[in-house]
Amino acid sequence: MFPPEILKRFDLNGPRYTSYPTADRFTPEFRADAYAAALKTMQRRPASLYVHVPFCRSLCYYCACNKIVTKSASVADEYLDLLEKEIALVAEQSPALPIAQVAFGGGTPNFLSIPQLTRLMGLLGAAFDLRGDREQGIELDPRFLDEKYVKSLPGLGFNRVSFGVQDFDERVQTLIHRFQSFEQTAQAVQAARDCGINSISFDLVYGLPIQSRETFAATLERALSLEPDRLALFNYAHIPERFKAQRRIPTDTLPTIEQRTELFLYATERLVDAGYRSIGLDHFAKPNDPLAKAQDDGSLRRNFQGYSTHHSADLIGLGVSAISNLNGVFSQNSPQIDVYRERVTSGQLATIRGVALNADDHIRAAVIEQIMCAGQVDWADIEERFHIVAKTYFAKEQDALAQFADANIVTHTDQMLVVTPRGRLLLRAVAMVFDVYKNAKREQTITFSRIA
Numbered sequence: 001m002f003p004p005e006i007l008k009r010f011d012l013n014g015p016r017y018t019s020y021p022t023a024d025r026f027t028p029e030f031r032a033d034a035y036a037a038a039l040k041t042m043q044r045r046p047a048s049l050y051v052h053v054p055f056c057r058s059l060c061y062y063c064a065c066n067k068i069v070t071k072s073a074s075v076a077d078e079y080l081d082l083l084e085k086e087i088a089l090v091a092e093q094s095p096a097l098p099i100a101q102v103a104f105g106g107g108t109p110n111f112l113s114i115p116q117l118t119r120l121m122g123l124l125g126a127a128f129d130l131r132g133d134r135e136q137g138i139e140l141d142p143r144f145l146d147e148k149y150v151k152s153l154p155g156l157g158f159n160r161v162s163f164g165v166q167d168f169d170e171r172v173q174t175l176i177h178r179f180q181s182f183e184q185t186a187q188a189v190q191a192a193r194d195c196g197i198n199s200i201s202f203d204l205v206y207g208l209p210i211q212s213r214e215t216f217a218a219t220l221e222r223a224l225s226l227e228p229d230r231l232a233l234f235n236y237a238h239i240p241e242r243f244k245a246q247r248r249i250p251t252d253t254l255p256t257i258e259q260r261t262e263l264f265l266y267a268t269e270r271l272v273d274a275g276y277r278s279i280g281l282d283h284f285a286k287p288n289d290p291l292a293k294a295q296d297d298g299s300l301r302r303n304f305q306g307y308s309t310h311h312s313a314d315l316i317g318l319g320v321s322a323i324s325n326l327n328g329v330f331s332q333n334s335p336q337i338d339v340y341r342e343r344v345t346s347g348q349l350a351t352i353r354g355v356a357l358n359a360d361d362h363i364r365a366a367v368i369e370q371i372m373c374a375g376q377v378d379w380a381d382i383e384e385r386f387h388i389v390a391k392t393y394f395a396k397e398q399d400a401l402a403q404f405a406d407a408n409i410v411t412h413t414d415q416m417l418v419v420t421p422r423g424r425l426l427l428r429a430v431a432m433v434f435d436v437y438k439n440a441k442r443e444q445t446i447t448f449s450r451i452a
């Protein structure tokens with residue numbers, strides 16, 4: 001067990017650093033015209049696309065995603081009409097932009113029928129230059145999936161799929177209102193492999209109600225029996241004051257912070273024993289997986305979808321609540337479908353908030369990304385890239401780093417900052433040292449949590 005006194009001292013609520021500045025620093029003063037200007041001046045290097053599909057057929061109590069729960073198929077057609085308008089507005093600013101990576105998230109992307117998904121891919125293909133060697137992934141809910149649907153995906157360019165698993169224990173599923181059998185998941189995985197999709201990942205969540213080491217170990221073994229190429233271990237953040245559905249989860253059923261730590265440490269050890277590589281904060285991959293290779297060659301990146309092998313920092317987000325990161329700005333679309341509709345139907349980009357990075361933001365973003373992706377910072381690289389003397393530039397951070405070093409969480413010299421093996425559990429806490437905004441008033445509440 002991780003020493004409890006160290007855990008209590010350093011394990012504070014904090015962001016997952018899928019961006020820096022973090023999303024709670026975006027402000028409404030950032031206007032759509034600033035996003036348009038960033039699009040117009042983009043370099044022609046390959047970028048990534050993220051498409052948000054907000055619809056879900058049923059409500060999972062634990063979920064903190066932007067979603068619309070409905071069983072109406074017609075809402076998807078209406079949403080595609082809106083996406084068509086937004087895609088045209090974006091492409092007008094930066095025509096035929098080369099795209100090396102496409103990701104569909106939600107919500108539940110397989111809420112879209114195959115004809116609807118075909119239409120959407122056609123819209124993207126007409127507006128952007130989708131490279132033939134692109135990585136194209138989609139999040140799938142096995143509960144609403146059949147073999148025919150899965151086998152249609154490669155023809156639309158999909159070569160990666162991610163299955164939400166969360167937990168296989170039926171008692172846990174009852175408390176979180178997500179009923180998904182092991183057999184449903186196994187059939188979906190087999191269908192993906194049968195049609196040539198060889199990059200399959202699972203999302204697991206720990207810290208859910210009544211989870212114990214025994215129950216989570218059973219879930220982990222069942223997941224491993226299906227041999228996914230990647231697994232992600234996400235910590236459940238219980239914020240019922242923000243997410244109403246979470247109020248249906250009894251607080252007294254949730255594991256303590258010590259129990260969560262035990263779950264995470266056990267799962268990490270078991271996955272490593274099973275031959276998976278620990279990737280950054282919360283991902284695990286087989287040694288021959290592109291994520292593991294990117295970790296080895298230093299090209300691993302972190303964005304709003306988690307860890308990525310794509311070298312470009314340019315990301316265009318499409319759809320309700322989607323976030324773009326390009327050319328030194330972050331821009332977020334409205335999370336409200338009515339506002340999103342009003343904007344794009346009137347010929348406006350859907351941006352309602354964002355931030356333009358200053359010089360200090362760029363420096364700190366690079367440091368934090370190295371911590372989150374590599375578990376270390378090469379100060380010579382930072383100094384060369386940004387023309388600073390790191391020890392002087394980060395003079396105010398030295399005391400905090402010394403405290404982490406004294407606790408054997410990091411080792412620190414003028415040349416390198418390295419997070420120790422036991423310090424990996426507190427990776428975000430180390431990154432927070434360099435977050436100049438961490439104590440400032442937040443523009444909004446976002447999902448912060450402890451441990452991974």
